Each structure stands twice: as structure tokens, then as C-alpha cells.
Amino acid sequence: MSGDAATATGTTHTTPQPxxxxxxxxxxxxxxxxxxxxADARAKTEGTFPYAADLWAEGLxxxxxxxxxxxxxxxxxxxxxxxxxxxGVRAVVTHEDIPGDSAYGRRVVDRPVFAADLVxxxxxxxxxxxxxxxxxxRLAAAAIAVEYEVLEPVTDPEKAxxxxxxxxxxxxxxxxxxxxxxxxxxxxxxxxxxYRIGRQDPAPIGAEAGLAVPRPDGGVELYTASTDPHTDxxxxxxxxxxxxxxxxxxxxxxPGATGDREDPGFQIPxxxxxxxxxxxxxxxxxxxxxxxxxxxxxxxxxxxxxxxxTEGRLVKVEAQILLDAxxxxxxxxxxLAAAVAFACGPYVVPHAFVEGWAVRTNNPPxxxxxxxxxxxxxxxxxxxxxxxxxxxxxxxxxxRLRNALSTGDILPTGQTVTCPAPVAELLSxxxxxxxxxxPKDAPEDDWLLPGGPEGAGEPGAVRRGVGYALGMVHMLxxxxxxxxxxxxxxxxxxxxxxxxxxxxxxxGFTTLARQIVQETLxxxxxxxxxxxxxxxxxxxATHGRxxxxxxxxxxRAAKMVRTxxxxxxxxxxxxxxxxxxxxxxxxxxxxxxxxxxVTEAMDxxxxxxxxxxxxxxxxxxxxSGQGDAFVGLAFCAVRAxxxxxxxxxxxxxxxxxxxxxxxxxxxxxxxxxxxxAGVTQGIGAALTENLRTxxxxxxxPDLTGYALPTSLDTPDIRIVKLVEERDVVAPFGAxxxxxxxxxxxxxxxxxxxxxxxxxxxxxxxxxxxxxxxAPKS
Numbered sequence: 001m002s003g004d005a006a007t008a009t010g011t012t013h014t015t016p017q018p019x020x021x022x023x024x025x026x027x028x029x030x031x032x033x034x035x036x037x038x039a040d041a042r043a044k045t046e047g048t049f050p051y052a053a054d055l056w057a058e059g060l061x062x063x064x065x066x067x068x069x070x071x072x073x074x075x076x077x078x079x080x081x082x083x084x085x086x087x088g089v090r091a092v093v094t095h096e097d098i099p100g101d102s103a104y105g106r107r108v109v110d111r112p113v114f115a116a117d118l119v120x121x122x123x124x125x126x127x128x129x130x131x132x133x134x135x136x137x138r139l140a141a142a143a144i145a146v147e148y149e150v151l152e153p154v155t156d157p158e159k160a161x162x163x164x165x166x167x168x169x170x171x172x173x174x175x176x177x178x179x180x181x182x183x184x185x186x187x188x189x190x191x192x193x194x195y196r197i198g199r200q201d202p203a204p205i206g207a208e209a210g211l212a213v214p215r216p217d218g219g220v221e222l223y224t225a226s227t228d229p230h231t232d233x234x235x236x237x238x239x240x241x242x243x244x245x246x247x248x249x250x251x252x253x254x255p256g257a258t259g260d261r262e263d264p265g266f267q268i269p270x271x272x273x274x275x276x277x278x279x280x281x282x283x284x285x286x287x288x289x290x291x292x293x294x295x296x297x298x299x300x301x302x303x304x305x306x307x308x309x310t311e312g313r314l315v316k317v318e319a320q321i322l323l324d325a326x327x328x329x330x331x332x333x334x335x336l337a338a339a340v341a342f343a344c345g346p347y348v349v350p351h352a353f354v355e356g357w358a359v360r361t362n363n364p365p366x367x368x369x370x371x372x373x374x375x376x377x378x379x380x381x382x383x384x385x386x387x388x389x390x391x392x393x394x395x396x397x398x399x400r401l402r403n404a405l406s407t408g409d410i411l412p413t414g415q416t417v418t419c420p421a422p423v424a425e426l427l428s429x430x431x432x433x434x435x436x437x438x439p440k441d442a443p444e445d446d447w448l449l450p451g452g453p454e455g456a457g458e459p460g461a462v463r464r465g466v467g468y469a470l471g472m473v474h475m476l477x478x479x480x481x482x483x484x485x486x487x488x489x490x491x492x493x494x495x496x497x498x499x500x501x502x503x504x505x506x507x508g509f510t511t512l513a514r515q516i517v518q519e520t521l522x523x524x525x526x527x528x529x530x531x532x533x534x535x536x537x538x539x540x541a542t543h544g545r546x547x548x549x550x551x552x553x554x555x556r557a558a559k560m561v562r563t564x565x566x567x568x569x570x571x572x573x574x575x576x577x578x579x580x581x582x583x584x585x586x587x588x589x590x591x592x593x594x595x596x597x598v599t600e601a602m603d604x605x606x607x608x609x610x611x612x613x614x615x616x617x618x619x620x621x622x623x624s625g626q627g628d629a630f631v632g633l634a635f636c637a638v639r640a641x642x643x644x645x646x647x648x649x650x651x652x653x654x655x656x657x658x659x660x661x662x663x664x665x666x667x668x669x670x671x672x673x674x675x676x677a678g679v680t681q682g683i684g685a686a687l688t689e690n691l692r693t694x695x696x697x698x699x700x701p702d703l704t705g706y707a708l709p710t711s712l713d714t715p716d717i718r719i720v721k722l723v724e725e726r727d728v729v730a731p732f733g734a735x736x737x738x739x740x741x742x743x744x745x746x747x748x749x750x751x752x753x754x755x756x757x758x759x760x761x762x763x764x765x766x767x768x769x770x771x772x773x774a775p776k777s
Contacts (some may be wrong), residue, residue: 001526002203004315010634015691016162020514024745027174030514030515030518030524031515031518031519032515032519032666032732033666033667033668034515034663034667035667035668035669035670036511036514036515036667036670037510037511037669038508038510038511038670039399039510039514039528040253040504040510042770045765049226049253050252050253051206051209051253051255052206052208052209052210052211052223052224052225052252052253052357052736053206053207053209053284055209055210055211055223055252055282056282057211057213057280057282058263058280058281059279060211060279060280060281060282061090061130061131061137061273061277061279061280061281061282061755062130062132062133062134062137062281062282062283062375063128063129063130063135063137063269063270063273063281063282063283063294064128064129064131064134064137064138064140064141064268064475065125065126065127065129065141065283065284065289065500066125066126066127066128066129066141066142066144066146067123067124067125067126067127067289067292067293068115068119068122068123068124068125068126068146068148069122070119070122070148070150070151071119071120071121071122071153071155071362071363071695071696071697072118072119072120072121072150072151072152072154072166072362072696073118073119073148073149073150073151074117074118074119074148074149075115075116075117075118075119075126075146075147075148076145076147076148076149076153077145077146077147078094078126078127078145078147079090079144079145080094080127080144080148081409081558082143082144082145083127083129083140083141083143083144084140084170084573086131086136086139086140086143087135087136088131088132088136089129089130089131089136089137089140090130090131090132090277090279091130091273091276091277092127092128092129092130092131092140092144092710093114093127093128093129093269093272093273093276094114094126094127095112095113095114095115095116097276098114098239098270098272098603099240099241100237100238100239100240100241100242101238101239101241102114102239103331104235104236104238104264104268105235105267105328106228106231106235106330106331107265107329107330107331107333107334108169108328108329108330108333110167110169110328111265111327111328111329111330111365112124113125113239113268113269113272114126114127114128114269119148120166120327120328120360120362121165121326121327121362121363121364121365121548121696122292122364122693122696122697122698123289123292123293123600123698123701124327125265125269125293126144126146126257127141127144127222128141128270128273128276129144129273129562130273130274130276130279130281130763134284138358143678145375151647153164153361153362153695153696154166154171154361154362155361155362155363155693155695155696156361157199157299157301157322157323157324157359157361158187158301158322158571159658160172160359160360161357161359162363162485164481166327166360166361166362167327167328167360169329170360171359171360171361172357172358172359172360173292173325173329173332173333173336173357173358173359173360173520174332174333174336174356174358175355175357176336176337176340176353176354176355176357176621176625177354177355177356177623177624177625177759178340178341178343178353178354178355178356178412178413178621178624178625178626178628179353179624179625179626180349180351180352180353180412180414180624180625181316181352181353182351183351183353185307185315185316185350185351185588186307186315186316187306187308187309187314187315187316188307188308188309188310188315189307189308189310189388189391189392190305190306190307190308191305191306191307191384191387191388191391192301192303192304192305192306193304193380193383193384193387193760193762194302194303194304194631194762195301195302195303195304195342195379195380195383195763196298196299196300196301196302196303196762196763196764197297197299197300197375197376197379197380197499197764198299198641198685198689198690198691198692198763198764198765199296199297199299199324199363199364199366199371199470199683199690199691199692199693200296200297200369200433200685200689200690200691201291201294201296201297201300201689201706202294202295202296202297202369202370203254203276203689203703203706203708204254204255204290206225206255206256206258207284207285207286207287207289207290207757208225208263208266208283208285208289208290208293208294209224209225209282209283209284209285210222210223210224210252210266210267210269210282210283210716211223211224211280211281211282212223212268212270212271212280212281212282213266213274213280213453214274214275214277214278214279215246215248217246218242218246218250218275219242219245219246219247220240220242220246220247220248220271220274220275221247221249221250222236222247222248222249222250222267222270222271222617223249223250223252224249224250224251224252224266224267224270225251225252225253225254225255226251226267226503227254227439227503227505227540227541227542228237228503228540228541229251229501229503229531229532229533230249230501230533230538230539230541231540232249232264232267233247233248233249233533234266234456235251235264235624236271237467239268239271239272240268240275242273244533244689247271247533248532248533248534249267250530250531250532250533251503251530251531251532252674254503254504254505254506256505256506258405258598259279263293263294264293264558265293265294266283266285266293268297269283269765270282270283272541279670280551287701287702287703288701288702289702290703290708291691291698291702292364292698294367295326295330295331295364295365295366295367295368295369296326296364296365296366296367296369296691297366297369297375297376297685298323298324298325298332298335298358298366298372298373298376299323299324299363299366299552300322300323300324300339300376300377301321301322301324302319302320302321302322302376302377302380303319303320304317304318304319304380304381304383305317305318305319306384306385306387306388307351308383308392310392311402312388312389312392312394312398312399312402312403313352313402313403314342314344314347314348314349314350315350316349316350316351316352316353317341317344317349317351317353317354317381317412317733318352318353318354318383319344319352319353319354319355319377319380319381320354320355320356321336321339321340321343321354321355321356321357321376321377322356322357322358322359322573323335323336323339323356323357323358323359323366323373323376324359324361324363324366325358325359325360325361325365325366326361326362326363326364326365327360327361327362327363327364327365328358328365329358329360330365330366330367330368331367331368331372332358332366332367333358334368334372334477334478334479335358335366335368335372335373335374336356336357336358336373337373337479337621337629338372338373338374338473338474338478339356339373339374339376339377340354340356340373340621340625341411341412341413341474341476341621341625341629341630342373342374342377342378342414342472342473343356343377343380343381343412344381345377345382345385345470346377346387346404346405346421346423346470346471346472346473346635347381347400347403347404347470348403348404348405348409349403349412350629352412354412354564354728356624357427361696362696363693363694364691364696364698365401368542369507370678370681370738370739370742371473371739371740371742371743373505373681374471374472374473374474374739374743375471375685375742375743375746376471378469378471378743378744378747379746379747379750379764380585381752382468382470382747382748382750382751383747383750383754383760383761383762385399385400386467386754387726387760389771396467396468396751396755397427397431397468400427400468400470401424401427402465403426404423404427404470405417405421405423405472405635406421406422406423407419407421407618409421412625413621413625413626413627413628413629414626414627414628415627415628415629415630417599417633418729418734419632419633419729420661420663420723420726420727421633421661421771422635422661422723422725423470423635423637423661424431425659425721425723426635426636426637426659426660426661426723427468427470427508427589427637427659428706429637429659429720429721430468430637430638430639430657430658430659430720430721431468431639433639433657433718433720435466435655436641436654436655436716438464439714440521446705448643448654449462449643449645450462450643450644450645450648450650450651450652451581458645458647461645461646461647461648462643462644462645462646463643463644463646463756463757463773464641464642464643464644464654464756465641465642465643465644465752465753465754465755465756465757466639466640466641466752466755467639467640467642467748467749467750467751467752467753467754467755468637468638468639468640468748468751469637469638469640469744469745469747469748469749469751470635470636470637470744471542471635471636471637471638471740471741471743471744472633472634472635472656472740472743473633473634473736473739473743474543474629474630474631474632474633474634475543475544475548475630475631475632475633475634475730475735475736476543476544476545476548476549476630476631476632477539477543477545477613477618477631477637478618478629478631479618479619479620479621479627479629479699480617480618480619482614482617483539483545483549483614483615483631484537484539484549484612484613484614485500485501485537485538485539485545485546485549485550485553485612485613486501486535486536486537486538486553486610486611486612487499487500487502487513487550487553487556487557487607487610487611487612487613488557488608488610489502489517489521489554489557489558489560489561489608489609490561490606490608491521491523491561491602491606491607491608492602492605492606493602493604494523494525494599495525495526495527496517496521496523496525496526496527497511497526497527497528497529498514498517498526498527498528498529499529499535500513500528500529500531500550500553500554501531501532501533501535501536501537501538501697502537502538502539502541502545502546502550503531503538503541503546504531505541507541507582507738508667508670508674509541509546509547509548509550509551510528511667511670512546512547512551512554512666512667513526513528513550513551513554514526514528515666515667516551516554516558516708517554517558520555520558520559520561520562520582521558521561521562521565521598522582522583522584522586522587522598523581523584523585523598524585532665536610538550538553543736543739544735544736544737544739547666547734547736547737548613548615548632548730548731548734548736549613549614550613551613551731551734552613552731553611553613554613554728555613555731555732556611556612556613557609557610557611557633558609559611560604560609560611560710561607561608561609562582563576563577564607564609565587565601565602565607565701566580566582566587566601568601569587569594569596569601573589573593573594575583575589576613579591580594582598585597585598585599586598586611587601596642611732615631615729615730616631616729618630618631631729632729632730632735634660634661634662634663634735634736634737634739634740635660635661635740636659636660636661636740636741636743636744637658637659637660637744638652638656638658638659638660638679638741638744638745638748639656639657639748640655640656640657640745640748640749640751640752641654641655641656641657641752642654642749642752642753642756643654643712643756644753644756644757644771644773645771646756646757646771646773647772647773648768648772649767649768649769649770649772650768650771650773651687651749651753651766652715652769653683653687653713653715653749653752654715654716655715655716655717655718656679656715656717656718656745656748657718657720658675658679658718658719658720658741659719659721659723659738660675660719660721660722660723660737660740660741661719661725661735662722662723662724662734662735662737663724663725663726663727663730663732663733663734663735664724664726664732664733664734665722665724665734666732666734669710671722671737672719674737674738675717675737675738675741676717676719677720677738678737678738678739678740678741678742678745679717679741679742679745680709680714680717681742681745682741682742682743682744682745682746682749683709683713683714683745683746683749684708684709684765685710685717685742685745685764685765686709686745686746686749686750686764686765686766687713687749687765687766688707688708688709688713688765689706689707689708689709689765690765691706692705701753746764749766750766751762753766753770753771756771756773757771757772757773757774758773758774759771759773759774
């Protein structure tokens with residue numbers, strides 16, 4: 001990319017060479033390693049891609065939800081008579097109209113479909129209405145009279161330990177005490193810190209929407225952007241009082257997902273209304289409803305004490321981690337496990353003692369957002385490493401290199417790192433990458449200064465800072481989660497079809513599935529079927545699962561079809577199938593005696609196979625935080641360069657240099673895009689994204705009050721190095737790509753602001769007062 005192009009887009013990257021695409025070679029046109037574009041790219045860019053908000057059905061009704069204006073209140077009465085009497089209203093449902101389970105939850109069943117006796121967070125659903133016009137539905141919902149006794153909300157997670165129970169299960173969701181090594185060990189140098197991480201919202205491009213259609217057998221079909229359709233189906237069926245086979249979820253186009261894209265709290269009321277009216281019912285949430293309804297990243301309070309020797313080698317890490325789960329448990333237990341396990345970062349720590357808690361409050365619910373748990377602790381332990389480097393007079397990058405984790409080392413959970421862990425190599429690559437030039441003083445370059453064009457700052461007040469961070473995430477589920485996916489591959493008339501319930505959320509699974517089949521069978525035209533719950537389950541679209549587990553299932557099924565295709569030829573020529581190869585649509589033998597096309601070998605037959613992929617099992621952390629809890633790990637190093645106006649506290653990220661452990665590059669352009677997106681999300685967490693609350697009430701639940709980074713906020717993103725050291729236990733050897741730059745980037749930006757200002761920067765997102773230069777002593 002030229003310099004002018006880089007300036008125009010705000011993003012540059014070094015795209016890795018695809019396999020077979022080195023110097024003097026043509027890039028691969030298909031198969032693994034090819035830069036294959038997404039099949040839906042054109043439809044999405046032209047606006048013709050079918051999202052849930054675009055759905056329509058004959059006799060359609062519209063839904064609206066009534067939500068609580070209070071974060072904590074006792075419900076004294078609910079009167080729906082005025083709403084039910086309004087012309088055009090077809091149904092009003094509350095907790096009294098739920099035929100099955102009144103609560104749901106993907107991990108812990110503790111969240112009511114509709115509040116019955118207590119309201120536990122701002123925006124909790126109270127009732128739902130179906131009407132023949134969306135305005136009528138909204139007016140009817142507003143006409144429902146609810147009498148509340150307002151209660152004092154518990155919004156400080158530290159006070160949740162002694163507050164009255166907010167839920168029958170209590171306020172403490174999970175406590176993990178990690179004990180590793182000798183508690184009496186003390187380092188010669190000690191640094192302490194207190195860190196706070198704000199509430200980041202997944203802020204999906206399209207707000208939640210869905211369509212429920214009743215079935216003749218008394219069941220219901222839900223058309224929605226679910227990222228875990230089988231789990232959502234089971235939760236919905238339990239609430240509907242139906243067998244799961246009478247509830248079907250059809251996944252519509254997902255407009256991107258960085259967490260649990262579709263909260264069942266939107267789907268279940270839709271189905272209840274469809275069953276109550278016997279008509280199709282559609283719900284399209286407003287942006288405010290989206291902010292109120294779905295889960296967010298856990299706000300976190302972290303206290304740290306690092307011990308080291310005089311050479312800068314870590315001796316002991318002590319930490320206390322408190323996750324604010326909000327009103328309900330959701331994925332807080334898993335998020336806490338990641339936070340505690342990775343509390344020391346990708347560093348060798350002989351002794352570690354970590355206390356972790358996740359508690360209920362009356363704040364908005366927290367749940368899965370990309371890099372949960374790991375992002376919060378990364379910001380804290382990297383802040384500690386900067387403090388330690390300053391106290392010892394060691395360069396921050398050098399201090400990190402002295403302590404870098406590698407393959408064969410042991411995590412504080414007692415698990416040995418068996419996968420590739422090129423942490424030192426990653427950091428060396430970003431450290432040695434050339435720094436960007438300093439900004440010029442010419443007027444035409446004023447936009448390069450913090451604050452943008454016409455900014456109030458002065459060039460003389462701008463200071464440049466460089467900061468480093470190392471991050472790590474786990475892949476797949478953890479602590480004994482049964483990870484499994486099923487896929488079917490069919491081939492007929494030169495066209496292959498993949499059937500797998502792995503939802504495409506923007507991570508590129510459908511493209512990868514096409515590449516796998518092209519690579520294995522030599523069939524160029526590959527279609528991936530739409531996802532619904534009539535297919536076998538593939539699990540949620542989180543933690544890089546579908547690259548590993550669903551991609552592995554597709555590969556196994558394709559290889560079984562390959563064997564079916566080659567066995568008759570091998571038998572005919574008296575050789576084993578291992579002596580035959582498929583490439584570019586042709587089948588050849590090792591000795592050249594056999595040469596035919598895949599189409600000729602198929603001879604009009606239809607071949608198909610179904611296969612499963614299930615990685616090796618893990619185990620829960622025990623009462624001391626010990627156990628082999630993770631299937632695999634991925635690592636990343638980021639160097640951030642920022643310009644800070646030390647008088648105003650405004651920050652501009654100039655460049656992010658990234659080196660990442662990817663295992664194997666399966667699609668170069670897709671991989672680069674995922675890394676860039678992850679870095680950008682991390683910059684949002686570092687500088688602008690904070691869903692603010694006041695006494696439990698969400699302030700400004702819209703995209704004006706919640707500031708997402710735009711293209712003008714996106715710096716040059718330099719992908720300096722992709723380390724392709726294949727993980728032997730993963731299909732294709734590839735690792736998850738998008739979560740670890742999200743985890744690492746905020747910590748790198750904070751480190752760079754520290755370097756520019758001399759301030760501790762112990763809170764994310766960084767507030768202007770935290771970026772004003774420290775007074776000279």
C-alpha cells in the first residue's frame with residue numbers, strides 16, 4: 001500500500017504470503033492458504049444481504065417490550081388491561097403467561113424471561129405486546145401500568161459481599177483462590193497497583209431483531225441472528241413448555257458478532273407472542289433497547305503486587321480480581337477462570353497467589369465479549385511491568401523479554417504449555433520494527449495532532465509515547481467443556497455442499513469450509529448450507545471454536561468422501577489410496593500411470609460423509625486454582641505509538657505494530673482483516689468505549705453517548721510478523737486470531753500514554769485527566 005493510500009484509509013498492514021505464493025510463484029487461487037474472499041462480501045457491501053430486520057411474513061404482527069426504568073425495585077402490581085384494550089393489540093404476555101420455565105441462562109439458569117417480583121437491573125423485561133403496527137405495539141407497552149417499590153440498588157461490587165442477597169442464589173457467583181508456589185517468598189523489588197476496567201459494549205452493527213412463526217404442530221420457528229442456535233433452541237423450548245424438536249431456530253444473516261450476538265431475552269418473548277396469537281411476530285430492537293438488553297464486558301477492579309529480583313526477573317505475583325457480573329451470572333464463571341488463570345500474563349512466575357471473585361450487582365448484566373477476563377488482567381499486569389521497569393531503570397521491552405513465557409514452561413494453574421509459545425520472538429519483532437516519523441509542524445498536517453482538525457491543542461504541547469504489551473487467550477471452551485462439532489460434506493455433479501451448524505459471524509468459517517473442501521477434494525465450486533437446528537449441533541461461535549472444531553469436522557468429512565472417491569481407482573490399479581493425490585481438479589498417481597479428473601472419477605455418483613471433531617478433554621480448576629483447564633493458547637505482542645496533548649489530555653494513536661502467534665495462515669487477507677478489527681476494538685476499549693451508569697441507570701444508551709472508534713480514529717496497523725509454528729493438536733495447526741489483539745491492544749495504548757505523560761494510567765478507558773502530564777518534581 002502506498003503512503004497516500006495509507007493516509008487515506010488510516011490502516012496499513014503487511015499481508016502474509018499464502019502457501020505457494022512466495023517469490024516467483026503464483027498465489028493460490030483456492031484451497032488452504034489462498035486469499036479467498038468471503039462468499040457474502042458483495043451482498044453485504046451492496047446492502048442486499050438478508051438480515052433478521054429484513055424478514056417478512058404474511059399476517060405479520062409487531063412486538064414491543066416493556067422494560068423497567070429502575071435498576072432495583074419490587075413489583076407490587078402489573079395491570080395490562082389498558083394495553084390489551086387498545087385497538088390493534090393482539091396479545092400481552094407477562095411472567096404469568098409463561099407455560100414452561102420462567103427463567104433461562106446459557107450457563108446458570110437464573111435470569112427471568114419477565115420480572116415477576118423483583119427488578120434487578122435497568123431495562124429488565126416486564127412484559128411483551130404483539131400488535132398489528134409497530135407504533136401500536138410500542139404505545140401498548142407504554143400503557144402497561146406497573147406499580148413499583150423502588151429499592152436501593154447495589155452498584156458497588158465491593159459492597160455486594162455484605163449487601164442483602166439480590167438473588168435467591170446469593171450475590172457471590174464464583175470464588176477462585178489460585179495458589180502456586182511458596183506464599184512466604186518475597187522479592188527484592190516490589191511494586192503495587194490498583195486498576196479499573198470499564199464496561200465495554202459489543203455494540204453490534206445491527207441491533208437485535210427476529211421473527212417467530214407458529215407451526216401447525218403447536219411448535220414455533222424462530223428466525224434470528226443466533227450464534228449458538230442449539231443452545232438457544234433448548235432454552236426457548238424449556239420456557240415454552242415444548243419438546244426441543246418442536247422448536248426450530250433458523251439463523252439469518254449475522255451482522256458481525258464479538259460476543260453472544262443474540263440474547264435469548266429477545267427470542268423467548270417473540271416465541272411466546274407467536275404461540276399466543278397464532279401469527280408471525282417480528283421484533284426489531286431500537287439501539288437503546290439493544291444497550292439495555294444484551295450483556296456487556298465485565299467491569300473489573302484489580303489489585304496487584306509484583307515481586308522481582310534486582311535483575312528484573314519476576315519472583316511472585318499477588319492479585320485480587322473482582323468482576324462485576326451485573327444482575328445475572330451468564331458467563332461470569334468462565335470469565336473469572338480466564339482472568340485468574342492469566343493474571344500473571346505470558347511470563348514465567350515461580351510463585352503466584354490470586355484471589356478472584358465474580359459477584360451480582362444491580363448494574364447491567366455482563367457476559368461474553370471477545371477476550372473476556374483476559375483483557376482486563378492484561379491491562380493490569382502490563383501496568384505492573386511498566387512500574388517495575390521504571391523502578392529498576394530497565395527498558396520496558398527488555399524487562400518483558402527477561403520474563404517471557406515459552407513452550408515447556410508452567411502456568412500458575414499448574415498446566416504445562418505444550419503448544420507453540422513464541423512470546424519472546426513476537427516482542428522482539430515489534431520492538432525492532434522501525435518507528436513512525438514524528439508529526440510535522442506544517443498546517444496541512446494539523447489533523448495528525450490529538451483532537452483532529454481545528455483542535456484546541458498546540459503542537460508544542462504534544463508528546464509522543466511508545467508502549468509495549470504481551471497478551472494471551474485460551475482457545476475453545478475451558479474447564480471440562482465438551483467441545484464437539486459435526487459436519488456433512490456432499491459432492492454431486494462437480495459441486496460440493498457443506499452442512500454444518502457453525503454460524504458465520506464474520507470470523508470467516510464459511511470461507512474456510514470452502515477452502516478445506518477445495519483442498520481435500522479438488523472441487524472448486526463449494527456451497528455452505530444455511531444454518532438451522534435441524535442440523536446436528538456445532539456449538540457457539542466463540543474462542544476460535546469453529547476454525548478448530550467445526551473446521552476439523554469439515555476436514556474429516558471431506559477426507560472420508562475423498563477415500564470413497566479414490567478407493568475404486570486405487571483398487572483398479574492395484575495401489576493404496578495414499579499413493580493418489582488430488583490437485584487442481586485432477587487425480588494422479590505417484591508414478592504417473594493414473595491421470596483423470598475428479599468429475600470423470602465421480603461418474604455421476606453422489607458421495608457424502610458425516611464426521612465429528614472433538615478435541616482432547618480439559619478439567620475444571622480445583623480448590624487451589626490448579627488444573628489443565630485449556631485446550632490451547634494463543635499469544636500476541638503489540639507496540640503502540642501515541643501522541644498526547646499533555647495539557648488537554650487528548651490522545652491520538654499513531655501506529656499499532658502487531659506480531660502474532662497464528663499457528664498457520666489459512667487465508668491471508670481474512671486473517672489480516674481479523675487482526676485489524678481486533679486491534680481497533682482494543683483501541684475503543686482503551687480510549688472511548690465505556691457504557692457509563694449512574695446508580696445502576698445506563699446513561700446515554702445510544703451511539704452518540706457511547707463512542708465507538710471510527711475510521712478516523714483507526715491508526716496505521718502494521719502486522720509485523722505472523723509466526724507460523726503449527727499447533728500439532730489443532731486441525732491444520734491454526735490458532736484463534738481475533739481475540740488476542742483485542743486483549744493486548746488496550747494495555748499497549750495505556751503503556752504508550754504512560755511513556756508520554758509520566759502518569760500511572762490505571763483506568764480504562766483512559767480519561768483526559770489521566771493523560772495530562774504529571775507535574776515536575
